[in-house]
Amino acid sequence: MGKIEEVAAGLRKELKDGKYEPGVRFPSEYELAERFGVNNKTANKAVALLVAEGLLRRGRRGEGTLVKQTSVFPKMFVGYIGSTEHPYYAEVFYGFQQNALNHDCIACAIAPPPEKLGSILRKLKLSGLRGFACSGFGIVDTSPLPVLYLEDQIGSEKYPDFVACDSFQGGYSMMKEILAHGHRDIVMFATLASNPKRMEGMFQALAEAGMENPEKRLFVLTEWRNPDYHIMLTLRKALKQFPGFTAAATASDNIAFHLCRNLEKLGIGWQGKIAVTGFGKVQGISDWLPIATVDQHPFTIGFEAFHALMEMIESGAPQQKHIETELANTHFIPDVR
Amino acid sequence: MGKIEEVAAGLRKELKDGKYEPGVRFPSEYELAERFGVNNKTANKAVALLVAEGLLRRGRRGEGTLVKQTSVFPKMFVGYIGSTEHPYYAEVFYGFQQNALNHDCIACAIAPPPEKLGSILRKLKLSGLRGFACSGFGIVDTSPLPVLYLEDQIGSEKYPDFVACDSFQGGYSMMKEILAHGHRDIVMFATLASNPKRMEGMFQALAEAGMENPEKRLFVLTEWRNPDYHIMLTLRKALKQFPGFTAAATASDNIAFHLCRNLEKLGIGWQGKIAVTGFGKVQGISDWLPIATVDQHPFTIGFEAFHALMEMIESGAPQQKHIETELANTHFIPDVR
Numbered sequence: 001m002g003k004i005e006e007v008a009a010g011l012r013k014e015l016k017d018g019k020y021e022p023g024v025r026f027p028s029e030y031e032l033a034e035r036f037g038v039n040n041k042t043a044n045k046a047v048a049l050l051v052a053e054g055l056l057r058r059g060r061r062g063e064g065t066l067v068k069q070t071s072v073f074p075k076m077f078v079g080y081i082g083s084t085e086h087p088y089y090a091e092v093f094y095g096f097q098q099n100a101l102n103h104d105c106i107a108c109a110i111a112p113p114p115e116k117l118g119s120i121l122r123k124l125k126l127s128g129l130r131g132f133a134c135s136g137f138g139i140v141d142t143s144p145l146p147v148l149y150l151e152d153q154i155g156s157e158k159y160p161d162f163v164a165c166d167s168f169q170g171g172y173s174m175m176k177e178i179l180a181h182g183h184r185d186i187v188m189f190a191t192l193a194s195n196p197k198r199m200e201g202m203f204q205a206l207a208e209a210g211m212e213n214p215e216k217r218l219f220v221l222t223e224w225r226n227p228d229y230h231i232m233l234t235l236r237k238a239l240k241q242f243p244g245f246t247a248a249a250t251a252s253d254n255i256a257f258h259l260c261r262n263l264e265k266l267g268i269g270w271q272g273k274i275a276v277t278g279f280g281k282v283q284g285i286s287d288w289l290p291i292a293t294v295d296q297h298p299f300t301i302g303f304e305a306f307h308a309l310m311e312m313i314e315s316g317a318p319q320q321k322h323i324e325t326e327l328a329n330t331h332f333i334p335d336v337r
Numbered sequence: 338m339g340k341i342e343e344v345a346a347g348l349r350k351e352l353k354d355g356k357y358e359p360g361v362r363f364p365s366e367y368e369l370a371e372r373f374g375v376n377n378k379t380a381n382k383a384v385a386l387l388v389a390e391g392l393l394r395r396g397r398r399g400e401g402t403l404v405k406q407t408s409v410f411p412k413m414f415v416g417y418i419g420s421t422e423h424p425y426y427a428e429v430f431y432g433f434q435q436n437a438l439n440h441d442c443i444a445c446a447i448a449p450p451p452e453k454l455g456s457i458l459r460k461l462k463l464s465g466l467r468g469f470a471c472s473g474f475g476i477v478d479t480s481p482l483p484v485l486y487l488e489d490q491i492g493s494e495k496y497p498d499f500v501a502c503d504s505f506q507g508g509y510s511m512m513k514e515i516l517a518h519g520h521r522d523i524v525m526f527a528t529l530a531s532n533p534k535r536m537e538g539m540f541q542a543l544a545e546a547g548m549e550n551p552e553k554r555l556f557v558l559t560e561w562r563n564p565d566y567h568i569m570l571t572l573r574k575a576l577k578q579f580p581g582f583t584a585a586a587t588a589s590d591n592i593a594f595h596l597c598r599n600l601e602k603l604g605i606g607w608q609g610k611i612a613v614t615g616f617g618k619v620q621g622i623s624d625w626l627p628i629a630t631v632d633q634h635p636f637t638i639g640f641e642a643f644h645a646l647m648e649m650i651e652s653g654a655p656q657q658k659h660i661e662t663e664l665a666n667t668h669f670i671p672d673v674r
Contacts, residue, residue: 090427
């Protein structure tokens with residue numbers, strides 16, 4: 001924080017704390033310069049900031065600067081670029097919005113249709129919003145406004161600034177748990193769009209357990225349009241190579257759901273026998289399916305994302321924060337006898 | 338729409354359609370007055386509106402009015418007061434946000450903790466937002482800014498302006514469906530907070546089928562903190578009075594979920610035998626439970642709410658719109674043999 005912003009922040013707090021009534025004369029720049037130990041020019045610029053924010057107003061000649069109001073709401077508007085429709089992202093956005101409100105800011109949601117993304121992003125630069133959190137649109141150009149991503153990686157692409165769950169740790173600890181229940185005949189399922197860190201974490205745990213070529217146990221869905229059909233194809237492939245598998249770790253709750261459905265279609269009673277695990281703890285999937293999953297703490301991701309975005313707006317400091325994941329419902333993992 | 342706004346709207350469209358390049362001189366007020374058949378004062382006020390919006394700017398003496406930019410984004414900010422965390426409300430907000438974006442507006446979400454609601458509402462009046470949709474906070478004071486409610490009624494309180502599903506119709510048509518499957522030994526479950534219109538619709542259908550005192554078949558949960566416990570108490574009461582009931586119509590998917598869980602706890606196999614019905618088609622409840630429910634079309638409610646709010650902002654016209662409900666998953670209602 002520079003000197004000007006430091007003085008402005010101090011004065012903002014004094015105004016908010018009720019030190020000055022609306023309408024009264026505000027201390028002169030000379031008084032402020034002396035009090036804060038800065039030069040007149042700095043004090044003048046801090047006062048100009050508060051005038052621009054609508055807290056102070058310049059009086060007529062000889063009147064000096066007057067207090068207009070003692071706090072500004074919202075302090076700023078920030079945007080969330082991404083869909084908020086899915087229960088998981090609804091929770092991320094809710095955390096973001098709640099922390100924005102904690103800081104007297106307002107969070108806007110912007111979910112443009114893909115074909116309009118470019119034109120909306122250009123318009124957003126002049127919208128008055130001060131910065132963005134972004135999820136599900138890859139890398140976006142909002143320059144000169146800062147953008148914070150809510151994923152650490154998608155495919156092989158890495159985001160410069162992010163707050164996201166620690167996907168590697170999530171995959172690693174889930175696989176450790178599966179191994180601890182005695183499973184060795186293990187397969188994994190992911191899609192081409194799954195965060196590869198999740199699978200890397202799982203491979204690492206398998207390698208540490210002395211299993212060779214863990215990546216050969218991964219079955220990848222190349223298509224997600226018709227998940228039930230494509231997971232059936234992939235499941236058949238897995239069953240052919242590992243006919244007696246006792247654990248199936250997946251890269252998402254959604255895959256786990258379709259996997260369970262297809263195991264049942266094939267007449268394979270998996271409950272209490274095969275350890276199917278998900279990823280995400282998505283409200284409406286893992287709440288009703290008897291599977292263990294990885295809780296990514298979506299509310300916390302959104303909540304911390306607002307904080308990180310503020311840092312970017314105020315100081316431009318790079319933000320790379322991992323939120324720890326947590327295993328949920330591990331009691332659904334059966335022991336291998 | 339007044340004359341001034343009419344002229345402004347026409348000019349806004351011309352600017353957006355690319356009739357004038359940024360930087361060129363805009364037609365004089367005299368020219369505009371003649372073209373639109375209004376007096377100079379009206380033309381002047383329409384131009385002043387566009388200046389205030391940032392589309393035009395006053396040039397130096399003799400330069401006239403110049404085109405600053407050809408469209409403004411966002412045209413306005415609107416607010417959604419209410420939690421967007423629950424999957425149902427996430428979808429309502431998503432519809433609201435999508436339609437806002439269709440109209441070059443930006444939707445903000447504001448979910449204050451109840452104890453801060455009053456102070457946030459006061460602050461919102463000066464926030465620059467132009468109007469609000471509101472859900473789950475009862476009647477709120479946002480005057481002079483308009484507010485549209487996303488419920489038609491809660492308890493006995495009626496909202497002045499609303500877009501909401503037709504609760505009466507939903508309850509009525511679900512009960513008609515239950516009756517059509519041959520059920521006569523019917524009970525109903527609601528909470529004190531349930532929209533009474535839902536139950537009134539159910540009563541109406543029962544009355545039309547010649548059943549006397551349908552309200553005696555309604556069991557109300559007085560407490561929702563510990564739903565599993567309280568629905569068990571209420572279920573036992575219902576079973577005592579109607580030990581052989583074949584249908585249980587509830588006022589929400591949530592009640593239906595806890596009801597199913599408790600029937601199972603009591604060893605009562607309900608699937609394929611007792612018609613349990615929900616209300617809401619909440620993603621993550623009725624998607625996974627084999628029950629019929631009432632689809633309230635939350636996306637459409639949010640989508641239409643933006644439209645209605647625009648009308649309130651632009652013309653102040655009262656808005657009372659019911660969105661039709663639709664029965665979903667009625668194949669789960671067993672026939673009475």
